[in-house]
Each structure stands twice: as C-alpha cells, then as structure tokens.
Amino acid sequence: MNTAPLSIRGLVKIHPGPVCALRGVDLDIPEGMFGLLGPNGAGKSTFMNIVAGLIEPTAGQVHLDGVDVVAHPRYMRERLGYLPQDFGFYPDLTGRGMLEFLLKMKGVTGPKGRRALADELLERVNLTSAATRKVGGYSGGMRQRLGLAQAIAGNPRVLIVDEPTAGLDPEERQRFYRLLAEMSAGRIVLLSTHIVDDVSTLCPRLVVIHTGEVVADTTPSAAxxxxxxxxxxxxxxxxxxxxxxxxxxxxxxxxxxxxxxxxxxxxxxxxxxxxxxxxxxxxxxxxxxxxxxxxxxxxxxxxxxxxxxxxxxxx
Ligand SMILES: Nc1ncnc2c1ncn2[C@@H]1O[C@H](COP(=O)(O)OP(=O)(O)OP(=O)(O)O)[C@@H](O)[C@H]1O
Ligand SMILES: [Mg+2]
Incomplete structure (x- = not known):
C-alpha cells in the first residue's frame, strides 16, 4: 500500500481541442519541496490545477493523506494554499487591503481578527514596510511575496506555487525562494518552474515533465x-x-x-x-x-x- 502523503495515479487530461496535456502521470510526493520542472506547454499548470481541485482530470486519481480528492475536492481545498501562475492584483488597493480582501475571499481569519492576521502574514513575507503602499506600485517580487502571504494563510498542508519567479530579477528570486524554503517544513510544497537552477538548490526531489509525461523522477544529485x-x-x-x-x-x-x-x-x-x-x-x-x-x-x-x-x- 502506498503511504506517500500526496499520491497521483494515472493522471490524464485532455483539454478541448483536443490537447492531451497529461498522458498518465504517476507520482508519490513526500513532504518538503518538490520541483516540477518542464518547458512551456509541458503540462505543469494542468497538473497543478488538477491537484488543487480546480479542474477535473479526464482520468486518474489524486489522494491526499489517503483521501480521494478528485471525488472530494473540498478536502483538498480546505488544506490548500495556492499561488497560481497568473495571479491577479487590484492595483489601487494597498498591500494590506489586498491581503485582507484575499483572506476574506478565502474565509480565513486569525484569533485576533483578519487585520491582525494580514499584518502577521505581511511580516512573514517582509512586506510590513510596504503594507500601506498601493499594489500597483509594487515590484514583481513584492507582488509574488504578497501572493505567497495569501497562499500560506490558514497554515495549509499543501502549498502549490506555479512558476512563481517568472520575470523576477535574481535577487528577488533568491528572496522568494528563501521564504518558500522556510515555509516548506512539515508541509507539501509543489513548485513548478522552467528554471533549472531553482530546483537544483531548493528541491530534494524533482520530476521533469515533457509533453504531458514524467520523463524523470529524481533528485538533483542523482540526475x-x-x-x-x-x-x-x-x-x-x-x-x-x-x-x-x-x-x-x-x-x-x-x-x-x-x-x-x-x-x-x-x-x-x-x-x-x-x-x-x-x-x-x-x-x-x-x-x-x-x-x-x-x-x-x-x-x-x-x-x-x-x-x-x-x-x-x-x-
Ligand atoms: N484550458 C485549456 N484548453 C485547451 N488547451 C489547454 C488548456 N490549458 C492548457 N492547454 C494546453 O495544454 C498543454 C499544457 O499546458 P499547461 O498550461 O499545463 O503547460 P505548462 O507546463 O504550465 O506551460 P507554461 O510553462 O507555459 O505555463 C499546452 O499544449 C496548452 O496549450
Ligand atoms: Mg504553466
């Protein structure tokens, strides 16, 4: 019997077109940082969206801690933090206002209320000093850190971050990944990227995905x-x-x-x-x-x- 916290079996997705985005993916994902490396169009976002319960697979199973989350997507959603590839921001809101809004949408609050939780999260992603600035003036890296703040709200068991560093300068990338590494303790973190360096330093385990297939399931040193x-x-x-x-x-x-x-x-x-x-x-x-x-x-x-x-x- 399989005991991996997140277990994927025979995942197939055929998008309208038809486009076969996933061609039978089997994966056992442990806690910690897990890298999903692949070029544009490989199927990374499709995979992430299915695991997140946002789209249904054409075939296959996803189990989180033994629970079938294709049949019970709520089980996953209640335990999920997600930073999608195209995360929308409202430029006229302040960082704090935007985060409070996202927490409200997510239905998350803290023991001292939503505002206090937002401030705590801003502190964790080093945005306290920019809390009252409008998001429209944030750098790409600041936006992504704000996105990470909403993703970790509610202490999720699974954190999915889909190409979070596209367009960030090297310093912001490093800063983002340091944060992500800090947050990986005791939870499953799925990170998709097409940047090899990102996974080589961060992920003890990685898979390479190409045209909807896992072509390597390995570690940086084994590869x-x-x-x-x-x-x-x-x-x-x-x-x-x-x-x-x-x-x-x-x-x-x-x-x-x-x-x-x-x-x-x-x-x-x-x-x-x-x-x-x-x-x-x-x-x-x-x-x-x-x-x-x-x-x-x-x-x-x-x-x-x-x-x-x-x-x-x-x-
Ligand atoms: N909603 C959709 N309808 C039709 N085709 C889709 C849809 N979403 C994705 N695809 C196609 O499925 C394939 C996999 O796309 P996906 O977005 O999962 O790849 P990706 O690895 O995330 O790529 P990128 O690095 O560009 O984000 C591509 O051929 C894409 O065009
Ligand atoms: Mg993608």
Whole structure:
C-alpha cells in the first residue's frame, strides 16, 4: 500500500481541442519541496490545477493523506494554499487591503481578527514596510511575496506555487525562494518552474515533465550523476554551429564575445570526440537538456527511469 502523503495515479487530461496535456502521470510526493520542472506547454499548470481541485482530470486519481480528492475536492481545498501562475492584483488597493480582501475571499481569519492576521502574514513575507503602499506600485517580487502571504494563510498542508519567479530579477528570486524554503517544513510544497537552477538548490526531489509525461523522477544529485562523464565542452565558431549541431548532441551553446560558442555536448558512447573538447563536470542543466533534446533511447536509464519511491519522513 502506498503511504506517500500526496499520491497521483494515472493522471490524464485532455483539454478541448483536443490537447492531451497529461498522458498518465504517476507520482508519490513526500513532504518538503518538490520541483516540477518542464518547458512551456509541458503540462505543469494542468497538473497543478488538477491537484488543487480546480479542474477535473479526464482520468486518474489524486489522494491526499489517503483521501480521494478528485471525488472530494473540498478536502483538498480546505488544506490548500495556492499561488497560481497568473495571479491577479487590484492595483489601487494597498498591500494590506489586498491581503485582507484575499483572506476574506478565502474565509480565513486569525484569533485576533483578519487585520491582525494580514499584518502577521505581511511580516512573514517582509512586506510590513510596504503594507500601506498601493499594489500597483509594487515590484514583481513584492507582488509574488504578497501572493505567497495569501497562499500560506490558514497554515495549509499543501502549498502549490506555479512558476512563481517568472520575470523576477535574481535577487528577488533568491528572496522568494528563501521564504518558500522556510515555509516548506512539515508541509507539501509543489513548485513548478522552467528554471533549472531553482530546483537544483531548493528541491530534494524533482520530476521533469515533457509533453504531458514524467520523463524523470529524481533528485538533483542523482540526475547530475546519471550524465556525469558524458558531458564535454569545447568551442565552435558561430558559422559552424548548425552543422556541428546536426552531428552532435548539443546540450548548450553560449555565444562568447559575439564570435564563438562555448558548446556542451552529450556523448553516451565511445564515439570520437570533436577536437578540442574535454570532459566537463555535469550539471543539473545538462541532465535536463539531455532529457529535452535527446531521443528517448539515447537517454541513460539512470536518468530516465523513475527513482524508486521512498517516503522520507519530512526530509
Ligand atoms: N484550458 C485549456 N484548453 C485547451 N488547451 C489547454 C488548456 N490549458 C492548457 N492547454 C494546453 O495544454 C498543454 C499544457 O499546458 P499547461 O498550461 O499545463 O503547460 P505548462 O507546463 O504550465 O506551460 P507554461 O510553462 O507555459 O505555463 C499546452 O499544449 C496548452 O496549450
Ligand atoms: Mg504553466
């Protein structure tokens, strides 16, 4: 019997179109930060929305602590904090006014009333000094922190944050993630992103999702190790890059000083290396790009096969 706090089985979603957004997703999600990494259109938001109980799956099951939340969406909603990908704000409200409004919509109040709870939450996300400023003047990072404040109101068991750092500068991203990490103790946090760095530092567990399928269920270090020894780096003139790319599995190419490219390639076999290429320590980004760019049969089994599920107590 499966004991993961959040268990997903055979999740399929066909949107009108028809667009098959999820093609049979099985996941066992422990407490702590869990990363959902994938490119645009992979199915991340569809997955999050189904887990949140906002849309129904075409097929499949979602269980939270043993309760079937597709059949009983209220059970999930009462335990859920959600920061959707497109979170709407009223620009003319102050941060505090907006938060109080959202708490009211959510039906959450504190022992000392809603205003006191709003102030407490603003403090937690470092927005106390901006509480009386209009949200319209907030930076992207401040808005997202306000969104996080409403999501954690009521101490939810499950916190879902869907691409929360899109458009934030690196400093605000770090600040947001520090907050999120603080809030992950004792709860399930699902974080979707297309930024590899976000999951590499934050998430002890992650899945890579691509065209509606989980193509890796792993940890940052296991994913790196799976391709280590198979990543090589060298330089290729810009004009030669298309031809080079046709003959090698390029995982990244970065133009240096507008002239030449620093190129990383994936080489799984004993094939001869292009001249000047040397083995380089694999990164999680390499592992991700191998999953995105290589045909399935070339992807090392250790990377493509799901890790055996172990439910670690709150790790
Ligand atoms: N309501 C809908 N109706 C029709 N198609 C949809 C709907 N919602 C999503 N899709 C399609 O389903 C697929 C998965 O979309 P989804 O938004 O879940 O991906 P995503 O991984 O969240 O992408 P992004 O990184 O761009 O947010 C896409 O092809 C998308 O166009
Ligand atoms: Mg999305």
């Amino acid at each position: 790196r190790n799976a391709v280590d020894g198979m990543i090589y780096e060298g330089f290729v003139a810009d004009a030669q890059l298309p031809e080079f790319g046709a003959n090698h599995r390029v995982t990244s190419a970065v133009l240096v000083e507008g002239r030449t490219n620093r190129v990383r390639i994936f080489v799984a076999t004993d094939a001869p290396l292009p001249s000047g290429f040397e083995r380089s320590r694999a990164t999680l980004e390499d592992a991700y790009l191998v999953l995105m760019r290589c045909p399935r049969h070339e992807v090392p089994a250790a990377l493509s096969h799901a890790v055996p599920v172990t439910v670690e107590g709150g790790a």
